[in-house]
Amino acid sequence: MSKKTIQTLAKLARDVEIPIADVVEIAPKCSPRFSGKGMLQHLEKYLFRYPVCVWKPAPAGVSTQSASAGMAEQECAETGGQERFAAQNTASGLPSVQIRLLEASTLREEVRQICIAIRRLVTQQHYCYRDIAVICGDYTSYASCIEQEFAAFGIPVYLDQTRGVTLNPFIEYIKSALQVRVKNYSYESVFHYLRSGLADFTPEETDRLEVYVRALGIRGRKKWETLFVYPTENMLDGQAELAQLNALRERLVLGLAPLYGKYKTTKEYAQGLYEFIAQSKIQQKLKGFEQRFAAAGDPVREREYAQIYRLVMDLLDQIVSLVGEEETTAEEFAKLLEAGFEELQVGTIPQNVDRVVAGDMERTRLKQVKALFFAGVNDGNIPGNAGNGGIISDLDREFLTGSGQELAPSPRQQMYIQRFYLYLNMTKPSELLVLSWARMNLEGRALRKSFLVGQVQRLFPTIPTEKPELEPMLLQVQSFSDGREYLANGLRSYADGLLDEAAEREFLTLYRVYQRQDVYRLWSGQLTDTAFFSYQEPSLGKAVAAALYGQTISGSVSRLEQFAACAYAHFLRYGMKLKEQEEFAFEAVDMGNLYHGVLEIFAEKLKEIGKNWFDFTEEEGERLVDEAVDAYAVTYHHTVLFDSARNAYIVQRIKRILKRTVSAMQYQLKKGSFVPEKFEVSFSVLEELDAVNIALSEQEKMRLRGRIDRVDMKEDREHVYVKVVDYKSGSREFSLAALYYGLQLQLVVYMNAAMEIAGKKHPEKEIVPAAMLYYRVQDPMIEMPEGEPSAEEVNAQVLRALRTTGIVNAREDVVEGLDQGFSGRSDVVPLERKKDGSFSARSSVLEETDFQAVSAFVEQKIRQAGRQILDGKIALDPYEQGNRNACEYCAYQKVCGFDKKIDGFVMRELENLKEDEAMELIRKEVADGNEVHGGSAAGH
Numbered sequence: 001m002s003k004k005t006i007q008t009l010a011k012l013a014r015d016v017e018i019p020i021a022d023v024v025e026i027a028p029k030c031s032p033r034f035s036g037k038g039m040l041q042h043l044e045k046y047l048f049r050y051p052v053c054v055w056k057p058a059p060a061g062v063s064t065q066s067a068s069a070g071m072a073e074q075e076c077a078e079t080g081g082q083e084r085f086a087a088q089n090t091a092s093g094l095p096s097v098q099i100r101l102l103e104a105s106t107l108r109e110e111v112r113q114i115c116i117a118i119r120r121l122v123t124q125q126h127y128c129y130r131d132i133a134v135i136c137g138d139y140t141s142y143a144s145c146i147e148q149e150f151a152a153f154g155i156p157v158y159l160d161q162t163r164g165v166t167l168n169p170f171i172e173y174i175k176s177a178l179q180v181r182v183k184n185y186s187y188e189s190v191f192h193y194l195r196s197g198l199a200d201f202t203p204e205e206t207d208r209l210e211v212y213v214r215a216l217g218i219r220g221r222k223k224w225e226t227l228f229v230y231p232t233e234n235m236l237d238g239q240a241e242l243a244q245l246n247a248l249r250e251r252l253v254l255g256l257a258p259l260y261g262k263y264k265t266t267k268e269y270a271q272g273l274y275e276f277i278a279q280s281k282i283q284q285k286l287k288g289f290e291q292r293f294a295a296a297g298d299p300v301r302e303r304e305y306a307q308i309y310r311l312v313m314d315l316l317d318q319i320v321s322l323v324g325e326e327e328t329t330a331e332e333f334a335k336l337l338e339a340g341f342e343e344l345q346v347g348t349i350p351q352n353v354d355r356v357v358a359g360d361m362e363r364t365r366l367k368q369v370k371a372l373f374f375a376g377v378n379d380g381n382i383p384g385n386a387g388n389g390g391i392i393s394d395l396d397r398e399f400l401t402g403s404g405q406e407l408a409p410s411p412r413q414q415m416y417i418q419r420f421y422l423y424l425n426m427t428k429p430s431e432l433l434v435l436s437w438a439r440m441n442l443e444g445r446a447l448r449k450s451f452l453v454g455q456v457q458r459l460f461p462t463i464p465t466e467k468p469e470l471e472p473m474l475l476q477v478q479s480f481s482d483g484r485e486y487l488a489n490g491l492r493s494y495a496d497g498l499l500d501e502a503a504e505r506e507f508l509t510l511y512r513v514y515q516r517q518d519v520y521r522l523w524s525g526q527l528t529d530t531a532f533f534s535y536q537e538p539s540l541g542k543a544v545a546a547a548l549y550g551q552t553i554s555g556s557v558s559r560l561e562q563f564a565a566c567a568y569a570h571f572l573r574y575g576m577k578l579k580e581q582e583e584f585a586f587e588a589v590d591m592g593n594l595y596h597g598v599l600e601i602f603a604e605k606l607k608e609i610g611k612n613w614f615d616f617t618e619e620e621g622e623r624l625v626d627e628a629v630d631a632y633a634v635t636y637h638h639t640v641l642f643d644s645a646r647n648a649y650i651v652q653r654i655k656r657i658l659k660r661t662v663s664a665m666q667y668q669l670k671k672g673s674f675v676p677e678k679f680e681v682s683f684s685v686l687e688e689l690d691a692v693n694i695a696l697s698e699q700e701k702m703r704l705r706g707r708i709d710r711v712d713m714k715e716d717r718e719h720v721y722v723k724v725v726d727y728k729s730g731s732r733e734f735s736l737a738a739l740y741y742g743l744q745l746q747l748v749v750y751m752n753a754a755m756e757i758a759g760k761k762h763p764e765k766e767i768v769p770a771a772m773l774y775y776r777v778q779d780p781m782i783e784m785p786e787g788e789p790s791a792e793e794v795n796a797q798v799l800r801a802l803r804t805t806g807i808v809n810a811r812e813d814v815v816e817g818l819d820q821g822f823s824g825r826s827d828v829v830p831l832e833r834k835k836d837g838s839f840s841a842r843s844s845v846l847e848e849t850d851f852q853a854v855s856a857f858v859e860q861k862i863r864q865a866g867r868q869i870l871d872g873k874i875a876l877d878p879y880e881q882g883n884r885n886a887c888e889y890c891a892y893q894k895v896c897g898f899d900k901k902i903d904g905f906v907m908r909e910l911e912n913l914k915e916d917e918a919m920e921l922i923r924k925e926v927a928d929g930n931e932v933h934g935g936s937a938a939g940h
Contacts, residue, residue: 102436131370137381139360160359162345169197217584267324372429491531535904540872564742571874601628674712691752736918773806880907
């Protein structure tokens, strides 16, 4: 008993006037249970005592009894703390060392070494598991490691702890159901409830509901109680699938109905919850779980599920009895319940006699222990945090204690209580005490050993600090189960060539042992295949590719650019049809679709009022933009733009940007002589065009789909000049180098199609490619010089920031038609003149012959990509060029498994070509007529 316990008993005896007999001190010179074990006896007598008495084994010829009983006190006094005790008689077969100090690199390695030591005690020294115990300085950190490692070593263990039930499915079921009401059927609360494990919804049903709800943004009780009527894009049979989804919806709403009464008091809410639990038949379900865990041999979980229903009912009864008549809200009732759930604990009892006990230093009570392993002897665990003393000062404590008040221990008292528990535990074992600590915790942070290690080392300076993890691997393997991790780590090191000759011999010995075992032969073979895995480029083959894609490849130009970036990503998207989850949200990537749609509506509205791009006023332009945005927003993605205040703000921002856009476009058109001919020209209605219908072989062909945002034309007696404009919401520059590698084909394909359309309409005239341009739809930020710029100066800077990018025909008649009479730097197209009138190096111009070469090259590139697709190319070969690569924004990063650390996975490194270098290569490819060239997707 502790001194405090004795004082408390004495006080109680005095209070009831029971006489206390004289104190009898029993202090044998040598405790019988430590007979022949001088180190443990010395530890019991002198731990935490001063001055330090250093233990030394008795000299030869001195008996155990005389050394320990006759000379102990006298020698300690005479030698100033140098006491002699007899060495242990090792003939008994007991451990030759009574106290050991173990250091491990990590917390998990520490537990592993404890398991190895326990196995050796049992197999070599004939201990029973019940003779061994493990206590921890920080049990919460060690409990999971002990459970996992002891299971791996096949050591039966009882974890002396109470288990919280906050993560039990029944608790999660109640909490999530209440949150559905509190948060009014929010997405998170509904699917937390459906995935709690007790909601009678299969994972497949929940997934189907989730896909639909996320796609259409269904939130709120009203929407869940309303019939689902809108099919999604992915539905094959819309009506049938909607009927199934509505059946699931009704089950959900009816199941939660008992929680939606017009409750006012805590008692009414509790009754509604009980009705909900009874309707869901939770008691029967928990009984089924209990029986399942019993059959699986998991007594801990069996006991948890046997108690949990009673604990919850008792909690409801307590709440009703305490605050049943108090008025409350659903949110307050949910918080009250959650606070109660956090206090629920499920106790466990040992299920077998022969097992190791593992527990906390203060909670666990041990008796008749021969060997004790004290894990986690680290600073911060021992001593533990004693707190900051609270709000009562030491003076207040003295006053209250003197008045007979019972107070919680002060920090100083807690420190001594911890020392008391340390003393109790360290003196429990009768044969072996092992102190261990780790240099690193589970998060990788450095740890220091506790002061207790120093205390023991001062008493026993000859005890070495052992590092058993440095022993040869074969000495550490205790069974086939725990040896698997050594084999896996060894295989990894062996495959990487990191083992020296001795380590390699050990590893190969272990590997051959596993290979000879029928149980582990398949597993070790699979492990070997994984360790020596090297990526090899796969191929579908022509037959499979034809079955997958058909004889005619149909798709947008973006599909070919995807193939050039990474053939495997193309396969996943267009072959396997993998798509990201559709979300009811408006993100930055949706801006482009909205800009295209609104500008198309704007052009139509101009025609309706009899105007064109040259003669509408600023007021008319702003009014038409407002009408176009409103008209498009109503139909876009189930009215997502009206779903939130954020989206409403985005609508206003879009209007502002597009008003600036139509004004800038009008300015650019007025400065030239080109006239908008067509908007949103769709390839799907132009199947006869050779530019988008390309023969790959006699049976195979490619049909491209897409839309040209705008086609402008200029005519004279002999020529038709064609300009294509593509609207972009992001910053994208036209690059001949990207075109050469197949990463940017769109503008050229659009130009080829537009020129073919113009040629069919004007067969008697020469069709001239004028310009391929990107217009970035934006509200630019500009930097102005110091001072107060005028409105005209600001507007000029804005128009300059909004000028198009791309490539322009170098013919003077073309340039004049794009920006009449400009000098210096054009604010319409990417051109700049020197003083002599020639184009500067910053101008994006091509000679007409180069335009033709680029056009022919792109046709070759399309044909080459199409043939590779139909040949079955699905190589995982993402490109890398400078600081850009295909994986950066790829939606399939978590699917493909590309990992540079695995042999065989390499990125195609594309050379950073200058524009003139890329053009020279394009000319050469076209001149040679070589369709499978070094710059292809396959070659780079």
